[in-house]
Amino acid sequence: MADNSTEKGLFRLDLEEIAEQIRNCTKCRLSGNRTNAVPGEGDGNTDVLFVGEGPGAQEDQQGRPFVGRAGNKLTEILDSVSFQRSEVYITNVVKCRPPENRAPKTDEVNSCIPYLEAQIAEINPSIIVTLGNAATKTLLETDEGITSTRGKFYSWRGEIQIFPMFHPSYLLRNPSKEKGSPKYKTWQDIKKVKKALTSR
Ligand code: URA
Secondary structure, eight states: OOOOBOTTOOBOOOHHHHHHHHHTOOSSGGGGGOSSOOOOEEOTTOSEEEEESOOOHHHHHHTOSSOSHHHHHHHHHHHTTTOOGGGSEEEESSSSOOGGGOOOOHHHHHHHHHHHHHHHHHHOOSEEEEESHHHHHHHHTOOOOHHHHTTOOEEETTTEEEEEEOOHHHHHHOOOOSTTSHHHHHHHHHHHHHHHHHTO
């Protein structure tokens, strides 16, 4: 018999059903302030899933992930290796905007994580790129920061590889492209992701 449960017990649903549950979710305080929940978007059959921290103001307005300034930066990073946004899947650890763009709190992450788990189970990517500390620490269950974790592949639950990268917002605050800068490293990192996917 097929195993229809995810690691954290949510029954296996397709991406649109998961999105519908997210849009109706009131499990944590973040639902109280949202204009729109932001389930995620892209190709459900992709090999690569990008996971950010949580929606910002623009994302909350539009109900779509990474559409503000950080989103433009992410699109630029993807473009650099000829990834279209429509051929990957992009989502976040929490699906509703934390006030003032603060980091999501542990109880908010714990309430929301079954949705990400369900999305991962449905998409079954070979690589999950975690963007920044929140996604990396949550999925790798580590306290280590992004500076030491980024740019390496970590085996995760057998088949999947997690690849942490700097969050695009961090690059907006650190725009230098000099060798060794966060931006320089990110442009190297995304090439590693592309190469890993094309050498499969
Ligand atoms: N930052 C994130 O982490 N996610 C978004 O969707 C937008 C900005």
